[in-house]
Amino acid sequence: xxxxxxxxxxxxxxxxxxxxxxxxxxxxxxxxxxxxxxxxxxxxxxxxxxxxxxxxxxxxxxxxxxxxxxxxxxxxxxxxxxxxxxxxxxxxxxxxxxxxxxxxxxxxxxxxxxxxxxxxxxxxxxxxxxxxxxxxxxxxxxxxxxxxxxxxxxxxxxxxxxxxxxxxxxxxxxxxxxxxxxxxxxxxxxxxxxxxxxxxxxxxxxxxxxxxxxxxxxxxxxxxxxxxxxxxxxxxxxxxxxx
Numbered sequence: 001x002x003x004x005x006x007x008x009x010x011x012x013x014x015x016x017x018x019x020x021x022x023x024x025x026x027x028x029x030x031x032x033x034x035x036x037x038x039x040x041x042x043x044x045x046x047x048x049x050x051x052x053x054x055x056x057x058x059x060x061x062x063x064x065x066x067x068x069x070x071x072x073x074x075x076x077x078x079x080x081x082x083x084x085x086x087x088x089x090x091x092x093x094x095x096x097x098x099x100x101x102x103x104x105x106x107x108x109x110x111x112x113x114x115x116x117x118x119x120x121x122x123x124x125x126x127x128x129x130x131x132x133x134x135x136x137x138x139x140x141x142x143x144x145x146x147x148x149x150x151x152x153x154x155x156x157x158x159x160x161x162x163x164x165x166x167x168x169x170x171x172x173x174x175x176x177x178x179x180x181x182x183x184x185x186x187x188x189x190x191x192x193x194x195x196x197x198x199x200x201x202x203x204x205x206x207x208x209x210x211x212x213x214x215x216x217x218x219x220x221x222x223x224x225x226x227x228x229x230x231x232x233x234x235x236x237x238x239x240x241x242x243x
Contacts, residue, residue, distance in 0.1 A: 024049065027056040040097040044085075047190075050212060054085040054100060062091040070120040079115040079178055079198035082107050082124055084210040089125040096139040099128050105143025106131050107210035108194040112178040112235045113155040115198075122155055124210075130154055142192065148180050148233050159233040166222040169232070173200050177234035186228035188215060 022030070031037050031045050031052070036059045045055040066088040073080035084090060084107040090100030099106065106127035113122040131137045134154065136147035152159045162168045162179070169179060179197035183189055188209060196208040201219055209215035 024052050027052050031055055038097075040101050044101050048211065050214070051085050051100070054087065054090055057087065058091065061087055064091075068123045068125060070114055070123055074114050074118045074120040076115070079111055079196060079208055081208045081213075081216050082111050082114075082210060083213065084124065086124075089123060089128070092125055092128065094128045094132070095137050095142060099124055102142040103128055104194045104210045105136075105147045108180050108196045108208075109148060109152060109155065111196050111198075111208055111210070112180060113152070113157060116178060116235065116237050117156050119156070127151075127155070143194070145182055145231060148182075148194070148235075152235055153238070156238050157235050158238050159235050162232045162234055164226065164229055164232065166226075169197065169205070169222070170200055172234035173197070175234075175236075177236045180233050180235060181225070181229050182231040183228045184230045187224070188212070188228065192230070 028045055031042055037045075037055065038058075041055045041058055045052050068088050070080070073082075084103045085100035089103075090098060092099050094101075094103045094106070096102070103124060107124040110122055110124040110127045113127065114120060128137070131143055131147050131151060134151060136144050136151045138144050149159050149161065159180075160172075162172060172179060181195050181197060183193045183195060185191065188195060188211070193209075193211065195210070195215075197205050198208055199206040204219045204221035205225065207216060207218075207220050207225075
Protein backbone atom coordinates (compact mmCIF):
# COMPACT_ATOMS: atom_id res chain seq x y z
CA UNK A 1 0.00 0.00 0.00
CA UNK A 2 2.83 2.42 0.86
CA UNK A 3 4.39 1.75 -2.51
CA UNK A 4 1.05 2.43 -4.22
CA UNK A 5 0.60 5.76 -2.38
CA UNK A 6 4.15 6.81 -3.31
CA UNK A 7 3.50 6.06 -6.96
CA UNK A 8 0.26 8.05 -6.90
CA UNK A 9 1.99 11.03 -5.30
CA UNK A 10 4.69 10.92 -7.95
CA UNK A 11 2.09 10.90 -10.70
CA UNK A 12 0.30 13.87 -9.14
CA UNK A 13 3.54 15.82 -8.97
CA UNK A 14 4.34 15.05 -12.59
CA UNK A 15 0.96 16.24 -13.85
CA UNK A 16 0.85 19.26 -11.55
CA UNK A 17 -2.05 17.90 -9.50
CA UNK A 18 -4.26 17.94 -12.56
CA UNK A 19 -3.74 21.64 -13.36
CA UNK A 20 -3.11 22.63 -16.96
CA UNK A 21 -1.78 25.82 -18.51
CA UNK A 22 -4.61 27.99 -19.86
CA UNK A 23 -4.78 28.22 -23.65
CA UNK A 24 -4.03 31.47 -25.45
CA UNK A 25 -7.77 31.96 -25.97
CA UNK A 26 -8.46 31.46 -22.26
CA UNK A 27 -5.67 33.87 -21.32
CA UNK A 28 -7.04 36.51 -23.68
CA UNK A 29 -10.54 36.10 -22.27
CA UNK A 30 -9.15 36.54 -18.75
CA UNK A 31 -7.21 39.64 -19.82
CA UNK A 32 -10.38 41.19 -21.26
CA UNK A 33 -12.70 40.32 -18.40
CA UNK A 34 -10.71 40.47 -15.16
CA UNK A 35 -10.35 44.22 -14.73
CA UNK A 36 -6.67 43.82 -13.78
CA UNK A 37 -5.22 45.12 -17.03
CA UNK A 38 -4.78 48.65 -18.46
CA UNK A 39 -6.68 49.24 -21.68
CA UNK A 40 -3.51 49.70 -23.70
CA UNK A 41 -2.36 46.20 -22.74
CA UNK A 42 -5.74 44.69 -23.58
CA UNK A 43 -5.55 46.26 -27.03
CA UNK A 44 -1.99 44.99 -27.46
CA UNK A 45 -2.98 41.42 -26.59
CA UNK A 46 -5.90 41.56 -29.02
CA UNK A 47 -3.85 42.96 -31.90
CA UNK A 48 -0.63 40.99 -31.37
CA UNK A 49 -1.10 37.36 -30.27
CA UNK A 50 2.64 37.04 -29.59
CA UNK A 51 2.21 39.37 -26.60
CA UNK A 52 -0.55 37.41 -24.83
CA UNK A 53 1.78 35.70 -22.34
CA UNK A 54 3.51 39.02 -21.63
CA UNK A 55 0.20 40.80 -21.01
CA UNK A 56 -1.23 37.89 -19.03
CA UNK A 57 1.66 38.10 -16.56
CA UNK A 58 1.22 41.85 -16.00
CA UNK A 59 -0.52 41.68 -12.56
CA UNK A 60 2.28 39.49 -11.20
CA UNK A 61 5.31 41.08 -12.83
CA UNK A 62 4.69 44.74 -13.62
CA UNK A 63 6.02 46.02 -10.29
CA UNK A 64 9.16 43.90 -10.27
CA UNK A 65 12.67 45.05 -11.07
CA UNK A 66 14.54 42.63 -13.28
CA UNK A 67 18.27 42.26 -13.67
CA UNK A 68 19.26 43.33 -17.16
CA UNK A 69 22.57 41.82 -18.19
CA UNK A 70 23.32 42.37 -21.87
CA UNK A 71 27.01 41.57 -21.64
CA UNK A 72 26.63 38.43 -23.78
CA UNK A 73 24.65 40.40 -26.38
CA UNK A 74 27.37 43.07 -26.48
CA UNK A 75 29.93 40.43 -27.40
CA UNK A 76 27.99 39.16 -30.41
CA UNK A 77 29.33 39.76 -33.90
CA UNK A 78 25.77 40.32 -35.13
CA UNK A 79 23.13 42.84 -34.07
CA UNK A 80 21.21 41.36 -31.12
CA UNK A 81 17.44 41.03 -31.34
CA UNK A 82 15.68 42.75 -28.45
CA UNK A 83 11.91 42.47 -28.15
CA UNK A 84 10.14 45.50 -26.70
CA UNK A 85 7.78 43.34 -24.62
CA UNK A 86 10.59 41.37 -22.98
CA UNK A 87 9.63 41.18 -19.29
CA UNK A 88 12.97 42.70 -18.26
CA UNK A 89 11.83 46.10 -19.52
CA UNK A 90 8.45 45.70 -21.22
CA UNK A 91 6.32 46.60 -18.18
CA UNK A 92 8.19 49.86 -17.58
CA UNK A 93 6.19 53.02 -18.39
CA UNK A 94 6.99 54.86 -21.60
CA UNK A 95 4.95 57.76 -22.93
CA UNK A 96 1.26 56.99 -22.60
CA UNK A 97 1.86 53.27 -22.29
CA UNK A 98 4.75 50.93 -21.65
CA UNK A 99 7.98 50.01 -23.41
CA UNK A 100 6.17 46.81 -24.38
CA UNK A 101 3.44 48.73 -26.20
CA UNK A 102 5.12 51.85 -27.57
CA UNK A 103 8.85 51.40 -27.07
CA UNK A 104 9.90 50.21 -30.51
CA UNK A 105 12.09 53.29 -30.98
CA UNK A 106 14.19 52.86 -27.82
CA UNK A 107 14.39 49.12 -28.42
CA UNK A 108 15.72 49.59 -31.95
CA UNK A 109 18.23 52.22 -30.87
CA UNK A 110 19.31 49.90 -28.05
CA UNK A 111 20.00 47.08 -30.51
CA UNK A 112 22.14 49.37 -32.65
CA UNK A 113 23.98 50.91 -29.69
CA UNK A 114 24.81 47.65 -27.93
CA UNK A 115 26.17 46.20 -31.16
CA UNK A 116 28.10 49.24 -32.39
CA UNK A 117 29.55 50.43 -29.08
CA UNK A 118 29.70 47.09 -27.21
CA UNK A 119 28.28 48.91 -24.19
CA UNK A 120 25.97 46.50 -22.36
CA UNK A 121 24.45 49.35 -20.33
CA UNK A 122 22.47 50.63 -23.32
CA UNK A 123 19.40 48.47 -22.74
CA UNK A 124 15.94 49.38 -24.07
CA UNK A 125 15.11 50.67 -20.59
CA UNK A 126 18.23 52.86 -20.52
CA UNK A 127 17.41 54.29 -23.95
CA UNK A 128 13.75 54.83 -23.03
CA UNK A 129 14.72 56.88 -19.99
CA UNK A 130 17.15 58.87 -22.13
CA UNK A 131 14.38 59.50 -24.66
CA UNK A 132 12.09 60.81 -21.94
CA UNK A 133 14.82 63.00 -20.46
CA UNK A 134 15.61 64.74 -23.74
CA UNK A 135 12.07 64.99 -25.09
CA UNK A 136 12.22 62.32 -27.79
CA UNK A 137 9.28 60.45 -26.27
CA UNK A 138 5.92 61.66 -27.61
CA UNK A 139 3.01 60.55 -25.39
CA UNK A 140 0.34 58.90 -27.51
CA UNK A 141 2.71 58.46 -30.44
CA UNK A 142 5.71 56.55 -29.08
CA UNK A 143 8.98 58.16 -30.20
CA UNK A 144 9.83 61.03 -32.51
CA UNK A 145 12.18 60.50 -35.44
CA UNK A 146 14.68 62.74 -33.63
CA UNK A 147 15.26 59.93 -31.15
CA UNK A 148 17.20 58.24 -33.93
CA UNK A 149 18.67 61.24 -35.76
CA UNK A 150 19.70 63.20 -32.64
CA UNK A 151 19.27 60.92 -29.64
CA UNK A 152 21.81 58.43 -30.91
CA UNK A 153 24.55 60.98 -30.08
CA UNK A 154 23.87 60.43 -26.36
CA UNK A 155 24.92 56.82 -26.91
CA UNK A 156 28.13 57.55 -28.78
CA UNK A 157 26.62 57.11 -32.24
CA UNK A 158 26.18 59.27 -35.29
CA UNK A 159 23.24 59.04 -37.70
CA UNK A 160 22.98 59.88 -41.38
CA UNK A 161 19.68 60.05 -43.22
CA UNK A 162 19.71 57.87 -46.32
CA UNK A 163 17.78 58.22 -49.56
CA UNK A 164 15.17 55.57 -50.26
CA UNK A 165 17.38 53.63 -52.65
CA UNK A 166 18.44 50.01 -52.35
CA UNK A 167 22.13 50.55 -53.24
CA UNK A 168 22.48 53.21 -50.54
CA UNK A 169 21.18 50.74 -47.94
CA UNK A 170 23.47 47.97 -49.16
CA UNK A 171 26.52 50.26 -49.24
CA UNK A 172 25.88 51.52 -45.70
CA UNK A 173 25.56 47.98 -44.38
CA UNK A 174 28.74 46.96 -46.18
CA UNK A 175 30.49 49.90 -44.49
CA UNK A 176 29.58 48.46 -41.08
CA UNK A 177 26.56 50.62 -40.33
CA UNK A 178 23.29 49.53 -38.77
CA UNK A 179 20.11 50.86 -40.36
CA UNK A 180 16.96 51.95 -38.57
CA UNK A 181 13.79 52.32 -40.62
CA UNK A 182 10.72 54.34 -39.72
CA UNK A 183 7.78 52.45 -41.20
CA UNK A 184 4.20 53.30 -42.03
CA UNK A 185 1.23 50.92 -42.31
CA UNK A 186 1.98 47.57 -43.89
CA UNK A 187 3.44 44.24 -42.87
CA UNK A 188 4.80 45.49 -39.54
CA UNK A 189 2.28 47.99 -38.23
CA UNK A 190 -1.12 49.59 -38.77
CA UNK A 191 0.21 53.03 -37.80
CA UNK A 192 3.94 53.66 -37.25
CA UNK A 193 6.90 51.55 -36.24
CA UNK A 194 10.70 51.34 -36.10
CA UNK A 195 12.75 48.32 -37.15
CA UNK A 196 16.46 47.60 -37.46
CA UNK A 197 18.16 46.35 -40.63
CA UNK A 198 21.28 44.46 -39.64
CA UNK A 199 22.46 42.95 -42.90
CA UNK A 200 21.60 41.83 -46.40
CA UNK A 201 21.71 38.74 -48.56
CA UNK A 202 21.11 38.07 -52.24
CA UNK A 203 17.40 37.73 -51.41
CA UNK A 204 16.97 40.93 -49.41
CA UNK A 205 17.47 42.46 -45.98
CA UNK A 206 17.83 41.03 -42.49
CA UNK A 207 15.30 42.81 -40.27
CA UNK A 208 15.18 42.89 -36.47
CA UNK A 209 11.58 43.74 -35.61
CA UNK A 210 11.34 44.65 -31.90
CA UNK A 211 7.68 43.64 -31.88
CA UNK A 212 7.88 40.29 -33.69
CA UNK A 213 10.16 37.29 -33.48
CA UNK A 214 8.41 35.92 -36.56
CA UNK A 215 9.13 38.99 -38.71
CA UNK A 216 12.74 38.89 -37.51
CA UNK A 217 13.18 35.34 -38.70
CA UNK A 218 12.80 36.00 -42.42
CA UNK A 219 14.47 37.95 -45.21
CA UNK A 220 12.64 40.98 -46.61
CA UNK A 221 13.07 42.06 -50.21
CA UNK A 222 13.62 45.73 -50.98
CA UNK A 223 10.48 45.71 -53.14
CA UNK A 224 8.42 44.52 -50.16
CA UNK A 225 9.89 47.11 -47.80
CA UNK A 226 10.11 50.12 -50.12
CA UNK A 227 6.49 51.23 -49.98
CA UNK A 228 6.40 50.96 -46.19
CA UNK A 229 9.52 53.03 -45.43
CA UNK A 230 8.84 56.59 -44.25
CA UNK A 231 12.46 57.42 -43.41
CA UNK A 232 15.75 55.64 -42.80
CA UNK A 233 19.07 56.30 -41.13
CA UNK A 234 22.48 54.64 -41.02
CA UNK A 235 24.14 54.55 -37.59
CA UNK A 236 27.83 54.18 -36.82
CA UNK A 237 30.02 54.88 -33.78
CA UNK A 238 31.25 58.43 -33.30
CA UNK A 239 34.93 58.59 -34.20
CA UNK A 240 35.83 60.21 -30.88
CA UNK A 241 33.42 58.21 -28.75
CA UNK A 242 34.88 56.15 -25.92
CA UNK A 243 33.23 52.76 -25.58
